[in-house]
Amino acid sequence: MSMKANILIVDDEANTLASLSRAFRLAGHEATVCDNAARALELARTQTFDMILSDVVMPRRDGLALLADLKAAGVTAPVVMMSGQAHIDMAVRATRLGALDFLEKPLSTEKLLVTLENALKLTRLESENRELRTRVGKHELVWTGDTMRRIMAQIERVAASESRVCIYGETGTGKELVARTLHEKSHRSAGPFVTLNCAAVPAELIESELFGHEKGSFTGAAQRHIGKFEQAHRGTLFLDEIGDMPATMQAKMLRVLEESVVERIGSDKPVHVDVRVIVATHRNLDQQVQTGAFRRDLYHRVIVFPIELPPLRSRSEDIPLLVEHFAQQVFAQNGWKPIPFTTDAIAALQKYTWPGNIRELRNMVERLLLLSGTEVDAETVRLALPSINAHSAAPGNINMPALDQGPLAERVASFEKATVLAEIRRQHRNITKAAAALGLERSHLYKKCQQLGIDLRDVPAE
Numbered sequence: 001m002s003m004k005a006n007i008l009i010v011d012d013e014a015n016t017l018a019s020l021s022r023a024f025r026l027a028g029h030e031a032t033v034c035d036n037a038a039r040a041l042e043l044a045r046t047q048t049f050d051m052i053l054s055d056v057v058m059p060r061r062d063g064l065a066l067l068a069d070l071k072a073a074g075v076t077a078p079v080v081m082m083s084g085q086a087h088i089d090m091a092v093r094a095t096r097l098g099a100l101d102f103l104e105k106p107l108s109t110e111k112l113l114v115t116l117e118n119a120l121k122l123t124r125l126e127s128e129n130r131e132l133r134t135r136v137g138k139h140e141l142v143w144t145g146d147t148m149r150r151i152m153a154q155i156e157r158v159a160a161s162e163s164r165v166c167i168y169g170e171t172g173t174g175k176e177l178v179a180r181t182l183h184e185k186s187h188r189s190a191g192p193f194v195t196l197n198c199a200a201v202p203a204e205l206i207e208s209e210l211f212g213h214e215k216g217s218f219t220g221a222a223q224r225h226i227g228k229f230e231q232a233h234r235g236t237l238f239l240d241e242i243g244d245m246p247a248t249m250q251a252k253m254l255r256v257l258e259e260s261v262v263e264r265i266g267s268d269k270p271v272h273v274d275v276r277v278i279v280a281t282h283r284n285l286d287q288q289v290q291t292g293a294f295r296r297d298l299y300h301r302v303i304v305f306p307i308e309l310p311p312l313r314s315r316s317e318d319i320p321l322l323v324e325h326f327a328q329q330v331f332a333q334n335g336w337k338p339i340p341f342t343t344d345a346i347a348a349l350q351k352y353t354w355p356g357n358i359r360e361l362r363n364m365v366e367r368l369l370l371l372s373g374t375e376v377d378a379e380t381v382r383l384a385l386p387s388i389n390a391h392s393a394a395p396g397n398i399n400m401p402a403l404d405q406g407p408l409a410e411r412v413a414s415f416e417k418a419t420v421l422a423e424i425r426r427q428h429r430n431i432t433k434a435a436a437a438l439g440l441e442r443s444h445l446y447k448k449c450q451q452l453g454i455d456l457r458d459v460p461a462e
C-alpha cells in the first residue's frame with residue numbers, strides 16, 4: 001500500500017478538476033483543486049504538496065510559466081504537466097524547466113496513480129540521499145600516518161577529475177568511506193551517492209537493481225523500480241565487490257559505461273544517465289582477468305585509477321587516533337561520560353592483526369567501553385581480543401557464541417562468560433581466588449556461573 005498523498009491539481013476546466021480529484025480521492029489520497037496559475041503558486045508556497053499536477057494551456061499565465069514560477073519560488077514538490085495538445089516541443093520545454101513528467105490528456109486513472117507513485121518514490125529517494133549526505137559529514141576519514149597521507153594525496157588528485165576509480169582493499173579497510181570522500185570532494189557532491197554491493201545481491205536480481213524495471217516486466221515485478229544508475233544521475237555510483245558481478249552483467253555494464261545509457265527491464269526506451277562509477281573489490285582483479293572470471297574490456301574501463309587501501313595491521317600508527325574517534329562517537333551516541341584508554345591498552349590494540357580491519361576495531365572499541373569502568377586497561381583488551389576468546393572456547397566451553405553478532409545483551413553475556421571462564425582457568429579452578437581476582441564474593445561468582453550456564457566441572461584447569 002502506498003502512503004496517503006496530498007496533490008494540487010491546476011486546470012482551467014472545472015470538469016477536469018472534478019474528475020481528476022475524484023480519481024485521487026477514490027484511491028485514498030487528498031486533492032486540492034485550483035483553476036489558475038496565480039492561485040496555484042500561492043497555494044504551493046503556503047502548503048505542502050506531494051505532487052503538483054498542472055495543465056499547460058490556460059488563459060493568463062500558462063502551465064509552463066507556473067512551472068518556472070514554482071521553481072523560482074523554491075517549491076520542491078515534484079511537478080507533472082498535462083496537456084490535450086501535447087507535442088514534443090512542449091514536453092521538452094517542460095522537462096527543461098524541471099517537470100518530472102509530461103502526460104497526455106485524456107488521462108487514465110491508472111496512469112495518474114503510477115505517476116503519483118513515481119513522484120513519491122523520487123521524493124523519498126531524495127530525502128534519503130539528503131540524510132545520507134548529512135551522515136557523511138560525521139563520517140570523516142581519520143588518519144595520521146604516512147601510509148594514509150599518500151592515499152589522501154591520491155584522493156585529492158583524482159576527486160576533481162571524472163576518472164573511474166577502483167579501490168582495492170580487504171574487508172573493512174574503508175573502501176566505501178574512501179568512495180564517499182571522493183564523491184564529497186568532487187564537483188558532483190551536490191548529487192546523490194548511491195551504493196550497491198554486487199556480492200550481496202542475488203545474480204538474477206542484479207540487473208534490476210542496477211537498471212530498474214517496469215511494472216510487470218517479470219514475475220514479482222509488481223511496481224516500477226528505478227535502478228541504481230538512474231538514482232545516481234548527476235552523482236556517483238559506488239559498486240562494491242565488482243569482482244563478484246556475474247558474467248552476463250559484466251557485458252551489460254560495459255555498454256552502460258561506453259554509452260551512458262540504461263534500459264529498464266521491460267522497456268526499450270533508453271534513459272541517458274550521467275554517473276561517475278567508482279568500484280571496489282577485495283579480490284585480485286588481474287588474476288580474475290587471467291582466469292576469465294572478469295572481462296578484460298570491462299577491467300580496462302573501470303580501472304583507470306587504482307587506489308590500494310592497506311590493511312589496518314600495516315598502518316597501526318593510525319590506531320590511537322581511530323580509537324579516540326570511535327570512542328567519541330560511542331560517548332556521544334549513548335550520552336556517556338568519556339573514559340580514557342590506558343597507554344598499555346592502546347599498545348595491546350596496536351599489536352593485534354585486525355582481520356576485520358577498521359570495522360573490527362570500531363566494534364572492539366564499543367565493546368571495550370561497555371566492559372570498562374573508569375578506564376579501558378590492557379587486561380580488558382587482552383580478554384576481549386579474539387585470540388583470548390578462541391583460547392577460552394576450548395573443549396569445556398562449548399557453544400560459545402560469536403561476539404560479532406546478535407543482540408547486545410547476548411554479546412555482553414557471552415563476553416561475561418568468556419571472562420569468568422578465563423579467570424577460573426587461570427586460577428586452576430580455585431573459585432575463591434577467581435572470585436577475588438574478579439572482585440566478587442565467592443557466592444556471587446557461583447551464582448554468576450549458574451546464570452551464565454557454566455558448569456564448573458567442565459572447566460579445564462590451565
Ligand SMILES: Nc1ncnc2c1ncn2[C@@H]1O[C@H](COP(=O)(O)OP(=O)(O)OP(=O)(O)O)[C@@H](O)[C@H]1O
Nearest residue numbers: 139140141142170171172173174175176177358359
Ligand atoms: N580511516 C577511517 N576513519 C574513520 N572511520 C573509518 C575509516 N576507515 C573505515 N572507517 C569506518 O569503518 C567501517 C568500515 O568501513 P567501510 O564500510 O568503508 O569498509 P569497506 O572496505 O567498504 O568494507 P567492505 O569491503 O566489507 O564493504 C565504516 O563504519 C567506516 O566508517
